[in-house]
Amino acid sequence: MSTIERAAAQGNGEEPPTPTPRPARKSEPVHSLEERISSRRRPLAGRCDFDIDAMAARGFLSPKEGRSQLAREMRRMKRPLLLNIRKAEALLGRPSAETGPKDMRSHNFIMVTSALPGEGKTYTSTNLAISIAAEIDRSALLVDADVAKRDLSRQFDLTGDRGLTEALADSSVHPDAFTLATNVDRLELLPSGTSRDNIDELYASVTMQRRMRSLSRLDPNRVVVFDGPPLLVTTEAKVLAQYMSQILLVVESGKTPQDAVLHALKLLEEHPNVSVVLNKTSRPLGSDYGYGYGCGYGYGQTEEEAAR
DSSP: OOOOHHHHHTTTTTTOOOOOOOOOOOOOOOOOOOHHHHHHHSSSSSEEEOOHHHHHHTOOOOOOSSSSHHHHHHHHHHHHHHHHHHHHHHHHHHOSEEESSSSSSSSEEEEEEESTSSSSSSHHHHHHHHHTTTTTTOOOEEEOOOOTOOHHHHHTTTTOOHHHHHHOOOOOOGGGOEEEEEHHHHHEEEEHHHHHHHHHHHHTTHHHHHHHHHHHHOOOOOOEEEEOOOHHHHHHHHHHTTTTTEEEEETTTSSHHHHHHHHHHHHTTSSSSSEEEHHHHHHBTTTTTTTTEEESSSSOOOOHTTTT
């Protein structure tokens, strides 16, 4: 009934009909990114339990032991990496679903690579991820990005699991749908997925850019560690480097030829932050003497460069 009709009805002594109330509009609750992350069922793909005692027997870092020589060496390695991430966060803000880096590099991405195969990059990336997961305010995602060899996936018997390559093939599914939980607190694992001949092209694709952006922005506290391919054997490592804020080049002490190291560094010369990790060294590290890691930082990143 119109306003005029209601007025006429009142003039005739009639009681105007009560208008039917409109149903209240249900407003969707607004959740912060952190609330969406904590309420999300993570991860979706399943679970991979490490045999921690067997890994420790093979020389890997054990989350149970924080005072070992290896634990101290990994702290020495991760501290500058995490400091660089904090500096970038202070300058640029943490990555989120709404905002992100201006270029393709995500400041919570670290790639571990080497000049040649067999220098210990998978061993180093695994230990680094376990050590980062021990941080109070950080979590770690360990990604097997060496699709040709899949050493990381083989290490945990995950070569038959879907992973990174499936995430690249299906752009409608978030990469975390292929992520596995582990029995190490705050550590998750993304297997390589099935082997593909065109992995270089997949890494260079727009889909890869979107996948990397999704991994970077979902959890602002997560550090993503990529076990990358060797630089001098494949072309994929150099393509992956464009998404990374930091790169660790693992060099096996007394074995890797110097010209191979120089060639690998030459391939990374345009990257703003490359660190060299000397693996299996017996050189003194501070006040410690032993068989382990030595870190050198041949390329640095200033705060001004991080803001670019």
